[in-house]
Amino acid sequence: xxxxxxxxxxxxxxxxxxxxxxxxxxxxxxxxxxxxxxxxxxxxxxxxxxxxxxxxxxxxxxxxxxxxxxxxxxxxxxxxxxxxxxxxxxxxxxxxxxxxxxxxxxxxxxxxxxxxxxxxxxxxxxxxxxxxxxxxxxxxxxxxxxxxxxxxxxxxxxxxxxxxxxxxxxxxxxxxxxxxxxxxxxxxxxxxx
Amino acid sequence: xxxxxxxxxxxxxxxxxxxxxxxxxxxxxxxxxxxxxxxxxxxxxxxxxxxxxxxxxxxxxxxxxxxxxxxxxxxxxxxxxxxxxxxxxxxxxxxxxxxxxxxxxxxxxxxxxxxxxxxxxxxxxxxxxxxxxxxxxxxxxxxxxxxxxxxxxxxxxxxxxxxxxxxxxxxxxxxxxxxxxxxxxxxxxxxxxxxxxxxxxxxxxxxxxxxxxxxxxxxxxxxxxxxxxxxxxxxxxxxxxxxxxxxxxxxxxxxxxxxxxxxxxxxxxxxxxxxxxxxxxxxxxxxxxxxxxxxxxxxxxxxxxxxxxx
Numbered sequence: 001x002x003x004x005x006x007x008x009x010x011x012x013x014x015x016x017x018x019x020x021x022x023x024x025x026x027x028x029x030x031x032x033x034x035x036x037x038x039x040x041x042x043x044x045x046x047x048x049x050x051x052x053x054x055x056x057x058x059x060x061x062x063x064x065x066x067x068x069x070x071x072x073x074x075x076x077x078x079x080x081x082x083x084x085x086x087x088x089x090x091x092x093x094x095x096x097x098x099x100x101x102x103x104x105x106x107x108x109x110x111x112x113x114x115x116x117x118x119x120x121x122x123x124x125x126x127x128x129x130x131x132x133x134x135x136x137x138x139x140x141x142x143x144x145x146x147x148x149x150x151x152x153x154x155x156x157x158x159x160x161x162x163x164x165x166x167x168x169x170x171x172x173x174x175x176x177x178x179x180x181x182x183x184x185x186x187x188x189x190x191x192x193x
Numbered sequence: 194x195x196x197x198x199x200x201x202x203x204x205x206x207x208x209x210x211x212x213x214x215x216x217x218x219x220x221x222x223x224x225x226x227x228x229x230x231x232x233x234x235x236x237x238x239x240x241x242x243x244x245x246x247x248x249x250x251x252x253x254x255x256x257x258x259x260x261x262x263x264x265x266x267x268x269x270x271x272x273x274x275x276x277x278x279x280x281x282x283x284x285x286x287x288x289x290x291x292x293x294x295x296x297x298x299x300x301x302x303x304x305x306x307x308x309x310x311x312x313x314x315x316x317x318x319x320x321x322x323x324x325x326x327x328x329x330x331x332x333x334x335x336x337x338x339x340x341x342x343x344x345x346x347x348x349x350x351x352x353x354x355x356x357x358x359x360x361x362x363x364x365x366x367x368x369x370x371x372x373x374x375x376x377x378x379x380x381x382x383x384x385x386x387x388x389x390x391x392x393x394x395x396x397x398x399x400x401x402x403x404x405x406x407x408x409x410x411x412x413x414x415x416x417x418x419x420x421x422x423x424x425x426x427x428x429x430x431x432x433x434x435x436x437x438x439x440x441x442x443x444x445x446x447x448x449x450x451x452x453x454x455x456x457x458x459x460x461x462x463x464x465x466x467x468x469x470x471x472x473x474x475x476x477x478x479x480x481x482x483x484x485x486x487x488x489x490x491x492x493x494x495x496x497x498x499x500x501x502x503x
Binding site for chain 2 (some may be wrong): 003034036179181182185
């Protein structure tokens with residue numbers, strides 16, 4: 001069967017459209033993310049983004065390595081939004097050390113749309129906090145402590161070397177029980193092979 | 194048989210000596226374990242459980258107001274303050290540098306420490322208690338046996354104390370694990386305080402020595418110290434609902450700092466302004482000190498940054 005020239009053009013156009021739709025249209029090669037996550041796009045800044053799983057850090061790999069070394073099993077928690085190249089996206093997954101109403105460490109993830117060596121290669125954002133159980137359910141008491149635990153644990157393995165960088169996301173946020181909590185402005189990059 | 198006759202007295206002597214040593218050790222290093230209910234007059238009753246080990250005053254507070262129970266614990270280098278105001282059952286946390294600190298009201302141990310530090314004097318003694326006062330005119334009736342208050346009036350507010358449980362424990366029973374979180378880590382918290390509180394506690398100078406900024410009043414001041422952290426000290430000054438000025442003392446000069454912002458020159462030095470979504474952010478580094486301004490717009494952030502002095 002011989003295709004007419006016009007048919008070849010249509011086929012090529014379809015292939016191009018298909019290829020373009022297979023690659024995220026927001027994929028970039030620059031590090032561009034919001035320093036805090038929110039309960040809604042129009043809400044106030046809450047938890048600082050304090051972890052970056054970089055290198056080969058697609059969401060699945062990041063969670064796989066994290067789960068292997070940290071072993072956090074619980075998956076419950078409210079939806080929070082990450083800012084990625086100016087757009088707000090709901091978290092894609094989460095893990096915790098305790099149940100929904102327990103005092104626990106709790107992390108949320110969202111894969112960045114960066115995709116290139118000019119930035120942090122492919123990477124996933126993480127926002128972790130230590131929260132206590134209070135009458136209004138949860139109140140974050142520390143963003144630094146659980147981040148340090150993750151960094152120390154992962155850094156014990158040569159393939160997950162941790163690199164610290166000061167981004168200055170130190171603004172405090174008020175918790176449901178009126179307590180203010182702030183991060184120390186450090187983001188730790190953990191290599192995902 | 195002969196061997197048994199010889200060993201028996203030795204074993205008894207050993208038990209006696211061992212018991213004496215154990216008794217001495219317990220008496221010389223006891224901690225006081227208390228469960229206290231405090232009442233500031235009307236309504237609010239707070240139950241607190243604490244261990245008092247002279248220089249180390251650590252505690253657990255159980256807020257039992259509103260029919261709910263919430264649990265908060267102190268950390269290794271900061272203490273727990275049960276607030277006097279029953280309308281505000283939230284617990285406040287106050288850092289301490291040592292037993293000589295003053296001005297922290299309504300602690301069970303406040304006058305006990307002040308008395309031993311020579312900062313309070315006995316004005317009357319009767320029965321099993323004594324009346325004490327400090328230089329600020331605060332007053333308390335302390336139990337003679339352990340100098341814990343039956344009631345005290347601090348800054349004009351009277352609080353009475355009811356001791357539900359009191360026991361002495363050996364030092365080895367001291368619940369060190371209690372002062373760590375479930376993961377076994379010491380817990381460091383951000384403390385909400387006031388402007389004098391910041392000036393009293395901080396060893397670094399807050400970046401903005403004023404009570405209002407860009408038309409906004411100082412709403413709250415936060416302080417955190419973490420001697421083992423990458424940021425040793427941090428002060429957040431919250432102005433209005435949308436502006437924060439933060440001074441951070443980093444443990445070491447960071448060779449890796451966020452870049453890519455727009456360069457601006459301010460009286461504090463050359464800094465950068467970033468646009469983070471619908472918020473703006475200014476940061477300048479002065480050696481190991483980072484000073485930041487968070488605000489709703491670039492104009493507001495730059496106006497505050499221009500006014501920063503140290």
